[in-house]
Amino acid sequence: MPVFAGSHFRRLLDLARRDRLAPLYLFIGDPQETLEKAGRIVRIQEEKGALCERVDLEEVSPEDLRSLLVSPGLFGPRRLVMVRKAEILAQHKEQISPLLEPLGSGTVHLFLLASRFPEDHPLYTFALERGALVPLHLQKGRARFLAEMAERLSAEGYTMDRQVAEYFLSLVGEDYAHFRNELEKVLLYAGEKERIEKEDVEAVVTPAPETYSYLLGDTLLEEGAEAARGLLRRLLDQGDPPLVILAILENYFKRLWLLAYLFRGREDLLRETRFEVFQRTYAQALRETWPEKVPSLLERFPPYAAFRVKRHLFGLSPGFFPEVFKALYELDVSLKRDFMAPEKAFYRFFLRVQELGKKF
Known part of the structure; x- marks a missing residue:
């Protein structure tokens, strides 16, 4: 079988549905992704009555793995063995031949899941020539x-x-x-x-924790104080500490201020409505504005997030951000020194920012 990368993986699923399995599958990449991809093939066969045994090479030895491969199946002729941490086998070249012998029977199929694997290893060669090689880290x-x-x-x-x-x-x-x-x-x-x-x-969709760093600010600037309070309650209800939420808002407005500086003199980029064009020009603008090192708050900020939040910069005067940071300082004092109820303190801040948006 050939190398099955990217969209070609679909062919492996189609073959599994037709009961055409390779003797050896070698999945290489992120542990979660290799487990998910191999699991999709295994589930197809399990629905057809195949037995799958799952092992981790941090818990069993290569000798035990061979015993598992040669032992007779109890629930039908087809047996699948899924092996996590298969990169450990790269250290045991002398024990590989006994692992390959049972694979010629057509009744047992080996799924190796590895984060990395040397190309000069016999298992890699076997997967490439007679099995299925599935590299999952070609793109980042x-x-x-x-x-x-x-x-x-x-x-x-x-x-x-x-x-x-x-x-x-x-x-x-x-x-x-x-x-x-x-x-x-x-x-x-x-x-x-x-x-x-x-x-x-x-x-x-439940946003990842780091994405709240712009969702809360976006909601405040776009929908107003009441909508922001609704999202705030959701964060508080799920146990997010008020000081963490404060840090989220501080980072949001720092990032927005940096973007305002970036777009200064780049009106065409600020008004660009096509994301594909914006993405290319935005990356170039970052390098031109900060040739030595892009600020960390923007370095890992998704381009599409920048594309979305830039709409808040239209019509804002330079005086907006200093006033917002004064309000953030007052919010900090309310939480840390005055011990004000978090929802009340944040709502007061939301109302202040809403007023500043109308003023500037």
Whole structure:
């Protein structure tokens, strides 16, 4: 079998549905992602009656793994063995031949899940020539998530605009497990719809903690103090400490002030409505404005998030931000020195920012 990367992984699923399995699958990449991808093949076969045994090489030895492969199946002719931490096998080249012998029977299939694996290893060669090699780390960051989304949406019969996909990614952050869970929620919510809209994403996605750093500020500037208080209650109810929320707001307005500085003299970038064009120009503007080092608050800020929040900068005068930071200082004092009830203190701050928005 060839290398199955990216969208080609779909072919492995189709083959599994037709009971055509490779003797050895070698998944290489993020542990969560390898487990999820291998699990999709395994679940197809389990629904057909196959028995799957799951082991971790930090808990069993290579000798025990071989015993597992040669032992007779109890519940049918087809047996699957899924092995996590398979990179440990790279240290045991002398014990590999006994592992490969049972794979020729056609009744046992080995799934190796590794974060990395040497290309000169016999297992890698076997997977490349006679099994299935599935590298999952060819793309990094958002490109990897976008490719995964495109594959899942196509497989499930859905479509989604690029801007909606970017919005979804800006909410879920960079943790693969959270990305996968939230994508499943969106697909389930969409039901029989063919096109997934922004409203579907907003209805069910739980933002990653770091994305609240702009959602709370966005809500305040766009929908006003009352809507911001609603989101604040949600944060407080789920146990977020008031001082953490304060830090979130401080970072939000620091970031917005930095963006105001970045867009100064770049009116065309500020008014750009096409995200693809904005993304390219924005990256260049960051490098030109801070050639030595981009401020950390902007360095990891998703481009689509910057594209969204820039709308708050239209018509704001330079005097807005100093006044906001005065209000943030008063909020800090209210919480730390005066021990004011958090909701009351934050709501007073929200009302002040709302007034400043009208003034400036």
